[in-house]
Amino acid sequence: MRGGHQLIQTFAGTRPGDSIADILFALVQADFMKATRERLRTEGLLDDAISQLAYGEASAEAQVVKTQRSLSLVHEEFLRRAMLPNYAPGKTEVVFSLRGAGAPALRQRLLVRNGGLLPFCTSKGDQQVHCVRHYLHLGGYVLDRPAHLMDILRHMSMAHSAIKPLCRPVLRDGRIPLKVRRMCLTSLALSCASTTCATWSHLTGAEEQAWCRGFVRLARTLGRDDRWTGRPSLPDEKAVCCAFGLPSPRAYLRQQRLLHFQRLALTQPALLDLLLAEFRSAEQSWLSLLRGDVLWAVGLGMMPAHVAADFPLSLPG
Structure with a gap:
Protein backbone atom coordinates (compact mmCIF):
# COMPACT_ATOMS: atom_id res chain seq x y z
CA MET A 1 0.00 0.00 0.00
CA ARG A 133 -29.95 9.81 -32.28
CA HIS A 134 -26.16 9.69 -31.90
CA TYR A 135 -23.68 7.91 -29.65
CA LEU A 136 -20.07 8.71 -28.88
CA HIS A 137 -17.96 5.58 -29.38
CA LEU A 138 -14.15 5.43 -29.31
CA GLY A 139 -13.96 9.16 -29.81
CA GLY A 140 -16.25 9.16 -32.87
CA TYR A 141 -19.95 9.81 -33.40
CA VAL A 142 -22.25 6.98 -34.44
CA LEU A 143 -25.36 8.60 -35.97
CA ASP A 144 -28.75 7.18 -36.88
CA ARG A 145 -28.41 8.65 -40.37
CA PRO A 146 -25.33 8.88 -42.61
CA ALA A 147 -23.62 12.14 -41.65
CA HIS A 148 -19.97 12.68 -40.83
CA LEU A 149 -19.46 16.41 -40.35
CA MET A 150 -19.72 16.24 -36.55
CA ASP A 151 -17.29 13.32 -36.49
CA ILE A 152 -14.78 15.16 -38.73
CA LEU A 153 -14.85 18.35 -36.68
CA ARG A 154 -14.51 16.48 -33.39
CA HIS A 155 -11.50 14.47 -34.53
CA MET A 156 -9.78 17.50 -36.02
CA SER A 157 -10.26 19.36 -32.73
CA MET A 158 -8.82 16.40 -30.81
CA ALA A 159 -5.84 16.25 -33.17
CA HIS A 160 -5.01 19.93 -32.68
CA SER A 161 -5.28 19.57 -28.91
CA ALA A 162 -2.87 16.63 -29.02
CA ILE A 163 -0.10 18.57 -30.79
CA LYS A 164 -0.67 22.07 -29.43
CA PRO A 165 2.12 21.83 -26.79
CA LEU A 166 4.56 20.57 -29.46
CA CYS A 167 3.93 23.03 -32.28
CA ARG A 168 6.57 25.59 -31.39
CA PRO A 169 9.24 23.50 -29.57
CA VAL A 170 9.13 20.47 -31.91
CA LEU A 171 7.02 20.57 -35.09
CA ARG A 172 8.19 24.01 -36.27
CA ASP A 173 11.79 23.66 -35.10
CA GLY A 174 13.86 23.68 -38.29
CA ARG A 175 16.83 22.15 -36.46
CA ILE A 176 14.90 18.88 -36.18
CA PRO A 177 14.86 16.84 -39.42
CA LEU A 178 11.59 17.07 -41.34
CA LYS A 179 11.31 13.29 -41.36
CA VAL A 180 11.24 13.24 -37.55
CA ARG A 181 8.76 16.11 -37.31
CA ARG A 182 6.51 14.49 -39.91
CA MET A 183 6.59 11.23 -37.96
CA CYS A 184 5.50 13.10 -34.81
CA LEU A 185 2.65 14.77 -36.69
CA THR A 186 1.50 11.47 -38.17
CA SER A 187 1.60 9.51 -34.93
CA LEU A 188 0.02 12.20 -32.75
CA ALA A 189 -2.28 14.25 -34.98
CA LEU A 190 -3.09 12.47 -38.23
CA SER A 191 -3.69 9.18 -36.45
CA CYS A 192 -6.11 10.96 -34.12
CA ALA A 193 -7.89 12.78 -36.96
CA SER A 194 -8.32 9.57 -38.96
CA THR A 195 -9.50 7.24 -36.18
CA THR A 196 -12.86 6.57 -37.84
CA CYS A 197 -12.33 8.07 -41.30
CA ALA A 198 -11.98 4.67 -43.01
CA THR A 199 -15.55 3.77 -42.02
CA TRP A 200 -17.18 6.90 -43.49
CA SER A 201 -19.48 6.47 -46.45
CA HIS A 202 -19.72 8.93 -49.35
CA LEU A 203 -18.93 12.45 -48.08
CA THR A 204 -20.99 15.49 -48.96
CA GLY A 205 -19.33 18.61 -50.33
CA ALA A 206 -19.30 20.27 -46.90
CA GLU A 207 -17.89 17.16 -45.22
CA GLU A 208 -15.12 16.75 -47.79
CA GLN A 209 -14.22 20.43 -47.49
CA ALA A 210 -14.05 20.16 -43.69
CA TRP A 211 -11.79 17.11 -43.94
CA CYS A 212 -9.43 18.73 -46.46
CA ARG A 213 -9.21 22.03 -44.57
CA GLY A 214 -8.56 20.25 -41.29
CA PHE A 215 -5.88 18.04 -42.84
CA VAL A 216 -4.07 21.00 -44.43
CA ARG A 217 -4.26 22.98 -41.20
CA LEU A 218 -2.56 20.11 -39.37
CA ALA A 219 0.09 19.87 -42.09
CA ARG A 220 0.89 23.60 -41.79
CA THR A 221 2.13 23.02 -38.23
CA LEU A 222 5.32 21.55 -39.75
CA GLY A 223 6.54 24.93 -40.96
CA ARG A 224 6.30 28.68 -40.73
CA ASP A 225 4.22 29.98 -43.60
CA ASP A 226 4.53 33.68 -44.44
CA ARG A 227 0.87 34.67 -44.81
CA TRP A 228 1.15 38.36 -43.99
CA THR A 229 2.74 39.78 -47.14
CA GLY A 230 -0.19 38.97 -49.41
CA ARG A 231 1.98 36.44 -51.26
CA PRO A 232 2.04 33.37 -48.98
CA SER A 233 4.79 30.83 -49.51
CA LEU A 234 2.31 27.94 -49.17
CA PRO A 235 -0.91 29.29 -50.67
CA ASP A 236 -2.98 26.13 -51.13
CA GLU A 237 -3.43 22.46 -50.34
CA LYS A 238 -1.08 21.23 -53.08
CA ALA A 239 1.74 23.55 -52.01
CA VAL A 240 1.42 22.52 -48.34
CA CYS A 241 1.43 18.79 -49.03
CA CYS A 242 4.34 19.01 -51.48
CA ALA A 243 6.41 21.14 -49.12
CA PHE A 244 6.19 18.63 -46.29
CA GLY A 245 6.07 15.38 -48.28
CA LEU A 246 2.51 14.48 -47.26
CA PRO A 247 -0.22 12.90 -49.40
CA SER A 248 -3.22 14.99 -50.35
CA PRO A 249 -6.18 14.75 -47.94
CA ARG A 250 -8.22 12.73 -50.47
CA ALA A 251 -5.33 10.35 -51.20
CA TYR A 252 -4.78 9.87 -47.46
CA LEU A 253 -8.47 9.00 -47.07
CA ARG A 254 -8.26 6.44 -49.89
CA GLN A 255 -5.20 4.87 -48.28
CA GLN A 256 -6.98 4.55 -44.94
CA ARG A 257 -9.93 2.77 -46.55
CA LEU A 258 -7.67 0.29 -48.33
CA LEU A 259 -5.81 -0.44 -45.09
CA HIS A 260 -9.13 -0.82 -43.27
CA PHE A 261 -10.32 -3.38 -45.82
CA GLN A 262 -7.12 -5.33 -45.26
CA ARG A 263 -7.84 -5.47 -41.53
CA LEU A 264 -11.44 -6.54 -42.17
CA ALA A 265 -10.41 -9.33 -44.50
CA LEU A 266 -7.97 -10.70 -41.95
CA THR A 267 -9.88 -10.29 -38.69
CA GLN A 268 -13.62 -9.64 -39.25
CA PRO A 269 -15.09 -12.04 -41.83
CA ALA A 270 -18.63 -11.60 -40.44
CA LEU A 271 -18.52 -7.84 -40.99
CA LEU A 272 -17.06 -8.38 -44.45
CA ASP A 273 -20.06 -10.56 -45.32
CA LEU A 274 -22.39 -7.73 -44.29
CA LEU A 275 -20.50 -5.28 -46.47
CA LEU A 276 -20.74 -7.67 -49.42
CA ALA A 277 -24.51 -7.99 -48.90
CA GLU A 278 -24.83 -4.20 -48.83
CA PHE A 279 -22.65 -3.94 -51.96
CA ARG A 280 -24.98 -6.27 -53.86
CA SER A 281 -28.22 -4.60 -52.76
CA ALA A 282 -27.47 -0.86 -52.58
CA GLU A 283 -26.42 1.63 -55.25
CA GLN A 284 -24.12 3.45 -52.82
CA SER A 285 -22.21 1.41 -50.26
CA TRP A 286 -18.87 1.39 -48.50
CA LEU A 287 -17.50 -1.20 -50.93
CA SER A 288 -18.62 0.88 -53.91
CA LEU A 289 -16.56 3.69 -52.42
CA LEU A 290 -13.63 1.31 -52.00
CA ARG A 291 -13.98 0.23 -55.62
CA GLY A 292 -13.31 3.83 -56.62
CA ASP A 293 -10.18 3.72 -54.47
CA VAL A 294 -9.04 0.53 -56.22
CA LEU A 295 -9.59 2.06 -59.66
CA TRP A 296 -7.55 5.07 -58.51
CA ALA A 297 -4.73 2.80 -57.31
CA VAL A 298 -4.81 0.77 -60.54
CA GLY A 299 -4.62 3.97 -62.59
CA LEU A 300 -1.47 4.97 -60.69
CA GLY A 301 0.08 1.54 -61.21
CA MET A 302 -0.05 0.72 -57.49
CA MET A 303 -2.21 -2.37 -58.12
CA PRO A 304 -2.52 -4.81 -61.04
CA ALA A 305 -5.48 -4.32 -63.37
CA HIS A 306 -7.10 -7.68 -62.58
CA VAL A 307 -7.87 -6.49 -59.02
CA ALA A 308 -10.45 -4.05 -60.37
CA ALA A 309 -11.93 -6.61 -62.78
CA ASP A 310 -12.91 -9.05 -60.03
CA PHE A 311 -13.53 -6.62 -57.18
CA PRO A 312 -13.64 -7.21 -54.23
CA LEU A 313 -12.79 -10.93 -54.25
CA SER A 314 -9.41 -10.38 -55.90
CA LEU A 315 -8.42 -7.53 -53.62
CA PRO A 316 -5.38 -8.70 -51.63
CA GLY A 317 -5.90 -9.02 -47.88
Missing part, protein backbone atom coordinates in the same frame (compact mmCIF):
# COMPACT_ATOMS: atom_id res chain seq x y z
CA ARG A 2 1.18 3.51 -0.71
CA GLY A 3 2.88 4.97 2.35
CA GLY A 4 3.18 1.60 4.09
CA HIS A 5 6.12 -0.70 4.69
CA GLN A 6 4.41 -4.10 4.74
CA LEU A 7 3.45 -6.42 1.91
CA ILE A 8 -0.34 -6.82 1.82
CA GLN A 9 -1.74 -10.03 0.36
CA THR A 10 -5.39 -10.14 -0.74
CA PHE A 11 -7.32 -13.38 -0.25
CA ALA A 12 -10.72 -12.58 -1.79
CA GLY A 13 -11.76 -10.33 -4.66
CA THR A 14 -9.74 -7.70 -6.50
CA ARG A 15 -9.68 -3.95 -6.57
CA PRO A 16 -9.35 -1.55 -9.53
CA GLY A 17 -5.68 -1.24 -10.29
CA ASP A 18 -4.76 -4.83 -9.49
CA SER A 19 -2.95 -6.42 -12.42
CA ILE A 20 -5.06 -9.55 -12.01
CA ALA A 21 -8.32 -7.55 -12.21
CA ASP A 22 -7.94 -6.73 -15.92
CA ILE A 23 -6.99 -10.33 -16.70
CA LEU A 24 -10.01 -11.74 -14.88
CA PHE A 25 -12.34 -9.26 -16.55
CA ALA A 26 -10.94 -10.12 -19.99
CA LEU A 27 -11.53 -13.83 -19.35
CA VAL A 28 -15.10 -13.25 -18.19
CA GLN A 29 -15.80 -10.89 -21.09
CA ALA A 30 -14.47 -13.38 -23.64
CA ASP A 31 -16.66 -16.12 -22.19
CA PHE A 32 -19.63 -13.73 -22.18
CA MET A 33 -19.13 -12.79 -25.82
CA LYS A 34 -18.83 -16.41 -26.91
CA ALA A 35 -21.97 -17.53 -25.08
CA THR A 36 -24.00 -14.50 -26.17
CA ARG A 37 -23.03 -14.89 -29.82
CA GLU A 38 -24.02 -18.56 -29.73
CA ARG A 39 -27.43 -17.81 -28.17
CA LEU A 40 -28.10 -15.03 -30.66
CA ARG A 41 -27.19 -17.32 -33.54
CA THR A 42 -29.40 -20.13 -32.21
CA GLU A 43 -32.43 -17.84 -32.06
CA GLY A 44 -31.77 -16.38 -35.51
CA LEU A 45 -31.04 -12.90 -34.19
CA LEU A 46 -27.83 -12.49 -36.16
CA ASP A 47 -29.75 -12.33 -39.44
CA ASP A 48 -29.14 -8.65 -40.08
CA ALA A 49 -31.32 -6.13 -41.89
CA ILE A 50 -28.76 -5.66 -44.68
CA SER A 51 -28.85 -9.33 -45.60
CA GLN A 52 -32.64 -9.33 -45.44
CA LEU A 53 -32.76 -6.39 -47.85
CA ALA A 54 -30.49 -8.28 -50.21
CA TYR A 55 -32.21 -11.66 -50.00
CA GLY A 56 -35.69 -11.05 -48.59
CA GLU A 57 -38.02 -8.67 -46.78
CA ALA A 58 -37.19 -6.45 -43.82
CA SER A 59 -39.28 -4.09 -41.70
CA ALA A 60 -38.55 -1.46 -39.09
CA GLU A 61 -40.76 -3.26 -36.56
CA ALA A 62 -38.68 -6.42 -36.97
CA GLN A 63 -35.52 -4.44 -36.15
CA VAL A 64 -37.02 -3.23 -32.87
CA VAL A 65 -38.33 -6.69 -31.89
CA LYS A 66 -34.95 -8.29 -32.58
CA THR A 67 -33.22 -5.61 -30.54
CA GLN A 68 -35.52 -6.18 -27.57
CA ARG A 69 -34.92 -9.93 -27.68
CA SER A 70 -31.16 -9.41 -28.04
CA LEU A 71 -31.13 -7.09 -25.02
CA SER A 72 -32.93 -9.74 -22.98
CA LEU A 73 -30.34 -12.39 -23.86
CA VAL A 74 -27.43 -10.06 -23.18
CA HIS A 75 -28.93 -9.11 -19.79
CA GLU A 76 -29.33 -12.77 -18.81
CA GLU A 77 -25.75 -13.62 -19.79
CA PHE A 78 -24.44 -10.72 -17.72
CA LEU A 79 -26.40 -11.86 -14.66
CA ARG A 80 -25.09 -15.41 -15.05
CA ARG A 81 -21.61 -13.99 -14.51
CA ALA A 82 -22.57 -11.82 -11.53
CA MET A 83 -22.35 -8.66 -13.68
CA LEU A 84 -25.07 -6.01 -13.51
CA PRO A 85 -25.56 -3.90 -16.66
CA ASN A 86 -25.87 -0.14 -16.23
CA TYR A 87 -28.76 1.22 -18.30
CA ALA A 88 -28.30 4.84 -17.27
CA PRO A 89 -28.10 7.51 -20.02
CA GLY A 90 -24.61 7.66 -21.46
CA LYS A 91 -23.79 4.14 -20.26
CA THR A 92 -25.97 1.75 -22.27
CA GLU A 93 -27.82 3.29 -25.20
CA VAL A 94 -29.28 2.15 -28.52
CA VAL A 95 -28.93 3.89 -31.86
CA PHE A 96 -31.52 2.77 -34.41
CA SER A 97 -31.06 3.31 -38.12
CA LEU A 98 -34.62 2.33 -38.95
CA ARG A 99 -35.30 1.25 -42.53
CA GLY A 100 -38.07 -0.57 -44.33
CA ALA A 101 -41.85 -0.48 -43.96
CA GLY A 102 -43.18 1.75 -41.19
CA ALA A 103 -39.84 3.33 -40.34
CA PRO A 104 -40.97 7.02 -40.04
CA ALA A 105 -43.96 6.21 -37.81
CA LEU A 106 -41.94 3.86 -35.63
CA ARG A 107 -39.15 6.42 -35.26
CA GLN A 108 -41.69 9.02 -34.14
CA ARG A 109 -43.29 6.62 -31.65
CA LEU A 110 -39.99 5.42 -30.23
CA LEU A 111 -38.11 8.72 -29.91
CA VAL A 112 -41.00 11.11 -29.18
CA ARG A 113 -44.08 9.38 -27.78
CA ASN A 114 -42.16 6.84 -25.70
CA GLY A 115 -39.61 9.42 -24.59
CA GLY A 116 -36.76 7.52 -26.21
CA LEU A 117 -37.19 4.51 -23.89
CA LEU A 118 -37.19 0.97 -25.25
CA PRO A 119 -38.60 -1.65 -22.82
CA PHE A 120 -37.52 -5.29 -22.80
CA CYS A 121 -38.24 -8.30 -20.59
CA THR A 122 -35.81 -10.15 -18.32
CA SER A 123 -36.13 -12.93 -15.76
CA LYS A 124 -35.80 -10.29 -13.00
CA GLY A 125 -38.52 -8.04 -14.39
CA ASP A 126 -38.86 -5.44 -17.12
CA GLN A 127 -35.95 -3.16 -17.99
CA GLN A 128 -35.64 -0.20 -20.34
CA VAL A 129 -32.80 1.29 -22.32
CA HIS A 130 -32.46 4.79 -23.75
CA CYS A 131 -32.62 5.31 -27.52
CA VAL A 132 -30.56 8.20 -28.89
